[in-house]
Amino acid sequence: MSWSVGQVSGFAGVTVRTLHYYDRSGLLSPSERSPAGYRLYNAADLARLQQILFYRELGFPLDEIADILADPQATVLDHLLARRDALTEQITRLQKLVDVAERAIEVQRTGIELSPEERFEVFGDVVFDLSYAADAHLKWGEREGHQESMARAAAHTKEDWRQLMAEAAVWRRRLLAAFDEGRAADHPEVLDLAEEHRQHITRWFTPCPPEMHCRIADDYEADARAFALVVPPAEQRPGLAGYLRSAICANAERQSSTGGEVAR
Template sequence: MGYTVGQVSALAGVTVRTLHHYDTAGLLRPRQRTGAGYRRYDDADLARLQQILFYRELGFPLNEIAELLGDQQVGALKHLRARQRQLAEEIARLQRLAEAAQRAAEVQATGISLTPQERFEVFGEIAFDLSYATDAQLRWQDSQGYQEAMARAAAHTKEDWAHLMAESAAWRKELLAAFDDAEPADGERMMDIAEGHRLHLSRWFMPCPPRMHQRIADDIVTDPRAFALVVPPSQQRPGLAACLGEAIRANACRRATAGTPQTPSTAHEDE
């Protein structure tokens, strides 16, 4: 007796209307009909339908599927290889779109209201990694300090960013000089440089008491994405991140020993 159109629809997961369309287009004409003219599909019809659905999944239009089913040897191989190349190109295009979306999201996540050209002019090779910005947002989004930092970053003008980046470059020059001179991480010179970094963050982003600065140091030491925000890869040296982290911790201890008071606006960050 074969299978009714309703049964084939249920088995294959396609609509009855689609099966009727395949029949009208000559792509899948059931081999049998009842006396009343109703369609009846046999096992060979179901096998052909399976091939049609496979090619549809690959994105072939119906006219090409008809050609493929009519030539199961060399012609089919040629079509499949051509489709493989098309899919590879589409994957590459989607990857480019994903990267473009990532860069656009990066701008939003960092809260920096600059055009791409302005960002290049101001930041140069300092790059913001979207994954790090996203991680930071997930970790600190409920923190008053993080919210303040994002608000202040968003409010900075191009001139503000140019000023703070120049300040950062000057600080980085001191850090690299001290490291190249083999200054000890817990020495006065390195601790003063660490203090300069803490004050820079407080001045431009959010109050940064010593204990918060120590948490930032942990990221600098353990996460290359965080260290790249401080020292671009082209200027990094082996051991520099660890040295800076140790200097920040030593400076925090020095300030604690000196009994440096914390203002009410920063004390909550250490809780």
């Protein structure tokens, strides 16, 4: 049985032009001809084509494939071992490029220009979820406050991050103590904690008026990834995110009633 160039092109997934090139180069010439003189491939030709496509998939150049097919028993193992080593080196290089790209993406999405080791040292259990950072960028990216926050975050040094995280840890312990002791979300001490949190955002990232603070708090309650930026999962309690949101929004009302910035 034999097949035309068009038929082989169709079921082998290569173009007619490629098959003609293989023929001209001597890599794969059809063994038969039709009565009208058209090229026809037999089963042995198709087996050779499968070998060619296999080596092409591994990245071998055509001249090296020709060498392998000329004397497969003598050369194929050496060629495959060499190709394996080359692919391993390429994978290593590409993985480094992937790491660089991931690092660039992380910086763009979080604004934090620290190495992974520095991040672990400074942030500990506080989780920065890139998927949330991406969603937040889509949601708030056009807002001036978000853009300023990202720019200021990118400008923070390792010592800046160490200081602001230390401040956040002290604040968090006081929040957890108030929650565990059963203080109401609108208790003056808890409202003061909410205000401290707002001022912390203003001091380190971007001016945070009360209505903006309430929008941030909405995310804390609605999205566990957002709340993990404030309280690590290991320290969270059921209802804590809603408790903090209630305190933040109650503080916004307090600011409005006392002549401060207008709440939402």
